[in-house]
Amino acid sequence: MKGFVDGKLMTKMLVDGGTAINLMPYTTFCKLGNGPGDLLETDMMLKDFGGNACKTRGAVNVELMIRSKTLPTTFFIIDGKGMYSLLLGHDWIHT
Numbered sequence: 001m002k003g004f005v006d007g008k009l010m011t012k013m014l015v016d017g018g019t020a021i022n023l024m025p026y027t028t029f030c031k032l033g034n035g036p037g038d039l040l041e042t043d044m045m046l047k048d049f050g051g052n053a054c055k056t057r058g059a060v061n062v063e064l065m066i067r068s069k070t071l072p073t074t075f076f077i078i079d080g081k082g083m084y085s086l087l088l089g090h091d092w093i094h095t
Helices: 026-031
Strands: 003-005 008-010 013-015 023-025 045-047 053-055 058-066 069-078 086-088
Touching: 023 026, 026 069
Parallel strands: 013 086, 023 069
Antiparallel strands: 003 008, 003 058, 023 086, 045 053, 058 069
């Protein structure tokens, strides 16, 4: 899927029906013009795109627009690399 994060075009987004949260790799976070000061502190351990446990770098609140839907969305930032620039949780299936 394609969409916009804070007005910037984003490609390679995947909606995963088995995921309850939204994930963003740190590289994507930086490409959007963000830095460490933009992160909200978290204390969470998550699984990355490969299913490996990793500590989140933090979270970020953005405006995500896909087609005609625009919603404030929280992403947890991870160091993992994957085939997707964003992983959207199952809430996006209903949206």
